[in-house]
Amino acid sequence: MSASPRVHIPWFPAVLVVALGLALTFLTLPVVAIFVDRTPAQLIDALGERGALDALWLSLRATAMSLAIILLVGTPAAYLLATRSFRGKSVVVTLVELPLVLPPAVAGIALLAALSPSGIVGGAVEGVGIDLVFETAGVVVALTFVASPFYVRQAMAAFAAVDRTLLDASRTLGASEARSFARVMIPSAMPGLAAGTALALGRALGEFGATLMFAGSLEGVTQTVPLAIYDRFSSNFDAALALSAVLVAVSAAILISVKLVHGSEALGGAAR
């Protein structure tokens, strides 16, 4: 390598600092650019623009519904995967994680191929009277599909990291597995579960491609904030920027509140 052992300047720490500086500049510059030249008053004005509040309200509603589904189904599923071993478990885990690496366009096409009226189970979905394409329910499906692996992955890691002696003690004292799950496992895994929730929430709030392809784009029904931003991008760049700023603020608020409630280890420690 270029630095010979005889050189006494501490080159390695310098490399680390430079790398962090590059990363920090690269990651924050575009976000800062959104806020440059815009006063908070202008941002609030932009929210008054037709459709902007509708989009925000829809995004929050759809994300909340999707998170409810993810937590309700994802938590027990992750618990099972973290505490049992069975044949083919690694295949199951891989399948559950697969949407993590799918491009949004693939997710959109896949959802259409499966659930649209001409999709492989579209007839059955229609049969029970559920419309997904062009409906808010379709947005929730798209968000859930792309965001749930983020939660399940974190939840699995969090459950697996809980000290087994805690669970064993609870069982020895006569608690049923369901009771131990609720009283011991969930509280012990809470920082990891919160981190997973925050990641899934962030992913759901920012979802774009799958929503557009699967659910469409209609104000108040399927046009979430990212779709509204895209819709304004060409016709009204300032409005698009303002709406982007709102999304940044909301996302940052979520990130910060998770860190405040569960300590900074909630998100930092989640990587294990």
Place this chain on the structure above:
Amino acid sequence: MRCVVLVLAAVALASPGCGDDEGEASSGDGPPLVVSAASSMTEALEACSPAFEDAAVRLQFAGSDELAAQIRQGAKPDVYAAANTDLPEELHREGLLSRPVEFATNELVLAVPKDSEIDALDDLTRADVKVVMGSESVPIGAYTRKTLAKLPRDEEEAILANVRSNEPDVKGIVGKLSQGAADAGFVYVTDVKAADRALEAVELPVDLQPTVTYGVGVVDGAEHPGEARMFARQLVDGPCADALEEAGFGPAQK
């Protein structure tokens, strides 16, 4: 230092690829010529551009409005070919584009899935029909709204009430139709032709049809203005004009 070189190399490697709804293709010899063109010309221009001898044409397709917004934000393709004349005229007035030239026309039609029972505009007023159209900011959406505005007020409102999605480009409309998710959508006749028999076109009454004229210009500050002018010229008369005609476009009114 090495890090910087690495980062630059990574950026250089990544730069030819672009956003998720843009297609690109390059061809021919000579200097690279970047052509930003409306999505509706995808098939025709991909077919004719390899024959352009004066430059290696790199095609970028997206909604005309999106391409215009990129140019306003400082992007410098050589040629800008839009699905209307308003956007090139606006860019020309802003000093970003040469005086635009009209090179083709298209026809707005009602597209329906094959074997659909819908065969007239009136059918769209029924309460259970799912209609998709272009968003107001894209030319296809603007033309559609202009056409609907010529209908009696109650008919226009009934159709607009059936709109289930305002798509950011024609591909979104065609996709929803061919998946059977929507019953009818407003697209160009060339899109129906390109959809390869999955869709059928219902022609609109002549008095409702908007004039859909395509305009092209050379971007101010283009790297290869000479080649760009030649490319624009053969859109009016030359291999690409023929390919456009083949795809169902009409010639520009002289």
